[in-house]
Amino acid sequence: MYFEIDAKVREDKGLCLLRNETHKFAEEVIRPAAKKLDRMSPEEVVAKDSPYWDTLKEMKKMGHHRLFFHRDYGGLGLSAAEAHIILEELGWGSVGLATAIGVDQVPAGVASLFAMGDIIDNLVIPWAEDTEAKFHGCWGVTEPECGSDYILATQESFLPHVKELHCGQVRADKQGDGWVINGPKSSWLSSAPAATHVGLHVTLPPYDSLANGAFCIVPLDQKGVTKGKPIDKLGLRDDPQGDLVFDNAYIPDDYMIIRPPFYELRVGQILCLTSCFMGTIFTGLARAAFEEALEYSKSRIQGGKPLCEHQTIKHKLYAMFEKVESARYYTRKVMEHVWEKTYIEGTFDASSRHALSAQIYGKRSAFEVAYEALQVFGGYGLTKDFLIEKLFRDARAGLIEDGTTEVLGLSAAYNVIAEY
Amino acid sequence: MAIFPSKQWVEAVLEAAKKSENYKEAAKDWEGDFLCIVEGDEEFLRELGRKEVMQGFMSLMDMMPVEQRAKFKGTPAGNVFEKLGIPLDGSIKELNVDELLNKTAKLSAEDIKGVSIYVWADFWHGAVRDMAPMAPGEHEDAVFKLAGTYSAWKLMVSGKQDTIRLIMSNKLRLQGNMSYMMKHMKAVVLLTKEVFAGVPID
16 A cells, blocks of 8 residues: 555544555455446446446445535535545546446435435435435436536636537426426436436526526436436446436426526536545546556566666656656645535635646546556557556546546636636 | 524624624625515414513514504504504503413414515624614615525524525525625625524524
């Protein structure tokens, strides 16, 4: 296990135990399942007898599906350091399965932060207490005609531009005591083919802007919902993705969790949480790739000596080490900030530029490290005999998943210009 | 323990705001008054049946001069006052509370439909410059208006539920510059946690 530079974490026996236990879980449960799922067809991944479900249940037994829940409504009440340690280890095991448990908490987790009343007792608490994967969530943001751009709706200064981009395809209309939802979400919804509920972004009448939107929870076991075929993709194959189409789907009013005038600002804060999440799990991937390369470079003999004794490889190993370490401590620091604003102060005014940059930095580091790590393996790195091949594909997918790094950067830039 | 809403509660809130250094610091840039609209509901009707609540409510009404109270005439609240025998154009100090309670017991949920109590608070740079009950139509131009049922307000002022969750769940309805409020969330949170919840409610 790596040397922890932060003495507050290193000298805390509880945190060290948590790190070791979660690492063991990632090594013995997550990574073997992820390897199996990676080789399966998308249909097999979501089938009833798939290791996806067994792993999800095991993760739920560990409480990983409620890391982001409010402590008074099913949350574990973890510190930022604890959450960060768990997430880095999960990402080390598999960013695909870590993503699956991440999006799992979007519907009920967001409700735990902002909702009150019956939905807490009827959905949020049962969700938090579920260890059999009876509930499984996904996050419905992007649409066929509006991809990562959707997140720009959270930047007020972007509004005129957002209107030019799109006004949203999935729309909600108030009817009686509830809402009727129509329209398609894109094929990139993580875990959608396997989910029971979606945390869904919709636009509201007069449908003039993505910013005039709302976040709601939609149960997917109803007539008005069609799940698309899980897509066959390059990376993150252990997390099934597919589209959702709504045709007069119905939700009661209390399932409409965030509505105007809070939508823009609150969604920006949800993105702060998810950005920390993504930045951290991809730091885990970066570390996994680095460790694979380091180990290989010590055992593989070339030119009469181990690879690691060659000058070029030493340079690569150092550069990878530097990236992994800086990604860990940057994402952890940002998570501490977001955690404080969300769970301790409850002010929900975290700095979005920092959260977004944590996500971008984590993902970019993961790709750069996986790229160099694969290079250390030479031709073997291209074969399915070595984990690095999967890690590289997953890292590449990460540059697009949960918002392309370009759009995330653009969003952060607006915040830098407006509020630095 | 204070009764919400009452003169004692208003005074205690003003005192709590003066004492909370955290609130003063967080709200040092805040400029904006609030018109709080407490709508009568079944819980309010039930609570009014308690002697101390009725006394508290009457103390709040007594904070208003006669000419201000007269503005309730013809409003749903004014109609209820008339049913209870509370004069809108005279002194209410001498009223017999037991009689008021007897008359309140005869009120139905239908009677209090549309009844609202108004409290105006002027928050300015970390201080609460003024806080007082208002008559309908007064301070309509407040920077923020927060409306909700008595039950929802009680959840908030007792600190049992945070303001933002109540607003986002539509239990409290907020009008005003939302961006401004979001930029001062710490002040809003501390106002609830340290100022309002700092006054224990009976």
